[in-house]
Amino acid sequence: MGRTGFVAQRLLLLIPVAVGVTIIVFFMVHLIPGDPAATILGIHATPKGIALLHQQWGLNRPLPSQYWLFMDRLFHGNLGQSLYYGASVSSLIWSHLPPTLWLLAYAVVLTVLISVPLAVLAASRRDGVRDHVVRAVPLVGLGMPQFWLGFLLIYLFAISLHLFPVSGYGSGFTGHLQSMFLPGLTVALALTPVVIRSLRASMLDVLGADYITTARSKGVSPRRLYLRHALRNAVIPAVTVLAINVGFLIGATVIIEQIFAIPGIGQLMINSIFQRDFPVVQGVTLVFAVMVVLVNLMADLSYAALDPRVRFDR
Amino acid sequence: MSTIEIPPGPPGSSGPEPASEPVLVLRAEGRHASRWYRQPALVAGLAILAVVVGLSLAAPLITPYSPIAQNLNDSLLGPSSSHLLGTDQLGRDTFTRLLYGMRLDLLIAFLAVLSPFLLGIVLGSLAGYFGGWVDSVIMRLVDIVVAFPFYVLIIALVFVLGPGKGSIFIAITLVGWVAYARIIRGEILVAKRQDYITAARSGGLSNVRIMRRHLLPNVISQGFIYGMSDIVQDILAIVTLGYLGLGIPPPTADLGSMINDGQNFLSTHWQLTTIPGLAVVVVGLGLSLVGDGLADLLRPGQ
Numbered sequence: 095m096g097r098t099g100f101v102a103q104r105l106l107l108l109i110p111v112a113v114g115v116t117i118i119v120f121f122m123v124h125l126i127p128g129d130p131a132a133t134i135l136g137i138h139a140t141p142k143g144i145a146l147l148h149q150q151w152g153l154n155r156p157l158p159s160q161y162w163l164f165m166d167r168l169f170h171g172n173l174g175q176s177l178y179y180g181a182s183v184s185s186l187i188w189s190h191l192p193p194t195l196w197l198l199a200y201a202v203v204l205t206v207l208i209s210v211p212l213a214v215l216a217a218s219r220r221d222g223v224r225d226h227v228v229r230a231v232p233l234v235g236l237g238m239p240q241f242w243l244g245f246l247l248i249y250l251f252a253i254s255l256h257l258f259p260v261s262g263y264g265s266g267f268t269g270h271l272q273s274m275f276l277p278g279l280t281v282a283l284a285l286t287p288v289v290i291r292s293l294r295a296s297m298l299d300v301l302g303a304d305y306i307t308t309a310r311s312k313g314v315s316p317r318r319l320y321l322r323h324a325l326r327n328a329v330i331p332a333v334t335v336l337a338i339n340v341g342f343l344i345g346a347t348v349i350i351e352q353i354f355a356i357p358g359i360g361q362l363m364i365n366s367i368f369q370r371d372f373p374v375v376q377g378v379t380l381v382f383a384v385m386v387v388l389v390n391l392m393a394d395l396s397y398a399a400l401d402p403r404v405r406f407d408r
Numbered sequence: 409m410s411t412i413e414i415p416p417g418p419p420g421s422s423g424p425e426p427a428s429e430p431v432l433v434l435r436a437e438g439r440h441a442s443r444w445y446r447q448p449a450l451v452a453g454l455a456i457l458a459v460v461v462g463l464s465l466a467a468p469l470i471t472p473y474s475p476i477a478q479n480l481n482d483s484l485l486g487p488s489s490s491h492l493l494g495t496d497q498l499g500r501d502t503f504t505r506l507l508y509g510m511r512l513d514l515l516i517a518f519l520a521v522l523s524p525f526l527l528g529i530v531l532g533s534l535a536g537y538f539g540g541w542v543d544s545v546i547m548r549l550v551d552i553v554v555a556f557p558f559y560v561l562i563i564a565l566v567f568v569l570g571p572g573k574g575s576i577f578i579a580i581t582l583v584g585w586v587a588y589a590r591i592i593r594g595e596i597l598v599a600k601r602q603d604y605i606t607a608a609r610s611g612g613l614s615n616v617r618i619m620r621r622h623l624l625p626n627v628i629s630q631g632f633i634y635g636m637s638d639i640v641q642d643i644l645a646i647v648t649l650g651y652l653g654l655g656i657p658p659p660t661a662d663l664g665s666m667i668n669d670g671q672n673f674l675s676t677h678w679q680l681t682t683i684p685g686l687a688v689v690v691v692g693l694g695l696s697l698v699g700d701g702l703a704d705l706l707r708p709g710q
Binding site for chain 2: 110111114115118122123125126127238239240241242245246248249253341342343344345346348349352363364367368375378379382383386387
C-alpha cells in the first residue's frame with residue numbers, strides 16, 4: 095500500500111468518527127431537561143416561539159427523521175439560525191474563526207520556542223542541577239489553572255510593566271502579534287511541561303545511541319552534536335505528543351479567549367451559552383470537533399513524512 | 409524487569425479462591441510497601457495533601473466566619489489579624505471562603521473521579537479481553553469522545569444539563585472514562601498473552617472470573633496512577649467551570665468563582681484572585697507528587 099492507500103485508509107477511519115460526532119452534537123438538544131424549546135427560550139418563551147423552534151428543529155418528528163433533517167442541513171453548510179444574533183450560525187463562526195486560528199498558531203510556535211531549548215538543556219547533563227530545575231517546573235505547571243496563569247501574566251506584563259495590552263485582538267499583523275502574545279504564551283505555558291517531558295526523554299534515548307558515540311569520538315563539537323545529530327531524531331516523538339494534545343490546546347482557547355477578550359469562536363461559544371443561544375453552541379461544538387479531527391489527521395500524515403523509517407504500509 | 413512472574417495460584421485447583429491474592433499481596437508488600445516512605449516525592453505529596461485536606465475538613469473549627477454571610481461594612485478589607493487574607497467585595501472573609509471552597513472542590517473532584525474510573529476500567533477490560541467487534545465498538549466510541557476538545561465537551565454538557573454538582577459529575581464521567589479505557593485495554597492486551605492466563609483458561613475458569621480475579625489485579629495499578637493526574641484535571645475543570653460562571657451557583661464558596669469575583673479588583677486587591685489560584689496550584693502539586701511517587705512504587709522495573 096502506497097502513500098495514497100495510507101491517506102485513503104486514514105480518511106476511511108474518519109467516517110465512523112464523523113458520524114459519531116454529529117450524533118453527539120445532534121443529541122445535545124435531547125439532553126436538555128424538559129421541553130428543549132421551552133427551556134432554551136426561558137423567560138422569553140411564547141407559544142409561538144416554542145412552536146417555531148419545534149418546527150425548525152423538527153422536534154415533533156421521530157428521532158431518526160430528526161437526525162436525517164439535521165444531517166441534510168449540515169451537508170448544505172447550514173448550521174441553523176442564531177436565536178440571539180439572528181444571523182446564520184455558519185457566518186458567525188466564519189467571522190469568529192481567524193482570532194482562534196491566530197491564537198492556536200501563536201501558541202504552537204511559542205511552545206516550540208520554549209520547550210526545545212529547555213529540553214536540550216535538561217538532557218545535556220542528566221541529573222544535573224539544570225535537569226532537576228527543568229523537571230521540577232512541569233510539576234508545578236501541571237496543576238495550575240490556565241486562566242489563573244493568564245491573570246498573573248496580565249498583572250505582571252500588562253498592568254505593572256505596560257509591555258503588552260491587557261486584552262483584545264489588536265489590528266494589523268504587528269497589532270495581532272503584540273496583542274496575542276500574552277494569550278499565546280498562556281496556552282503555550284500550559285503545554286510546554288508535557289512537551290519538555292517527552293522531548294527530554296527522547297533526547298536522552300537518542301544521546302545513548304551508538305551513532306552519537308561515534309560522532310563524539312570523531313570530535314564533532316557539542317553544539318553540532320546536540321542540534322544536528324540528536325535533536326533532529328529526538329523531535330519526532332515530541333511532535334506526536336504535541337499532536338495528541340491538540341484537543342487540549344484547542345479546548346484551552348475557549349477559556350483563554352474569555353480572559354483576554356479575544357473575539358474568537360471560544361468566546362462566541364461562552365457568550366452564546368449565557369444568551370442561551372443553543373444553535374450557536376451546537377455549531378461551535380461541532381466545528382471544534384472537526385478542527386481536532388483534521389489536526390490529528392495532519393499529524394498522522396506529517397509524522398510519516400518526518401520519519402523516513404515510517405512506511406505507509408502497516 | 410519484573411512485571412508478573414508469579415502465577416496467581418494453581419488454576420483449576422483453586423477451590424480456596426484467596427490462594428491467588430496473598431501471593432500478590434506478599435510480593436507487593438515484601439518488596440516495595442516497606443519502602444514507600446523512602447520516596448521523597450510521595451512523602452512530600454502526601455504531606456501537602458494531608459495539610460490541605462486537614463485544613464478544609466476542619467474549616468468550621470479554624471475560622472469563626474460564615475463563608476456566605478455578607479457584611480457590607482467590612483468589604484474589601486486588607487489582610488489583618490481578624491481577617492487573615494482580608495475580605496471580598498461583599499465583606500466575606502477570604503480565608504474562610506478559601507477553606508470552604510477547597511473543601512467543596514476537593515470533595516466534588518474526588519467523587520467525580522470514581523465513576524469515569526469504574527466505567528473506563530469495565531469498558532477497557534471488555535475491549536481488551538474479548539477483542540473483535542466488542543473492541544471495535546468500544547474503541548470507536550473512544551475515538552468519537554476524543555474528537556471533542558476536553559473543555560468544549562465539558563462546557564457544552566454542563567450547559568445543556570443545567571448548572572450544579574450533578575451536571576458536573578455527569579459531564580466528567582461521560583468525558584473522562586476514555587483515558588482509563590485506553591490504558592486498561594492496552595494493559596490487558598499484554599497481560600492476557602501471559603502463561604498464567606492460558607493456564608487459567610485451560611483450567612476452565614469463566615471469563616468473568618479470569619478478568620476479575622486474574623487480570624484486573626495485575627493491570628489496575630496503571631488506572632490508579634492515571635487517576636491521580638486525572639483528579640488534578642478534574643479539579644482544574646471544576647475551578648474553570650466556576651470561573652466561567654457555569655459551576656456551582658453562588659453564593660456557595662468555590663475557588664473558581666472566587667477567582668472570577670476577584671478579577672475586577674486585580675489591580676487594587678490582587679490577593680482576591682491570586683490566593684485561590686495558589687491554593688489550586690498547591691493541591692495540584694500535592695496530587696502530582698503523589699501520582700509520580702505512586703508510579704515509581706508500582707513500576708519498580710523502570
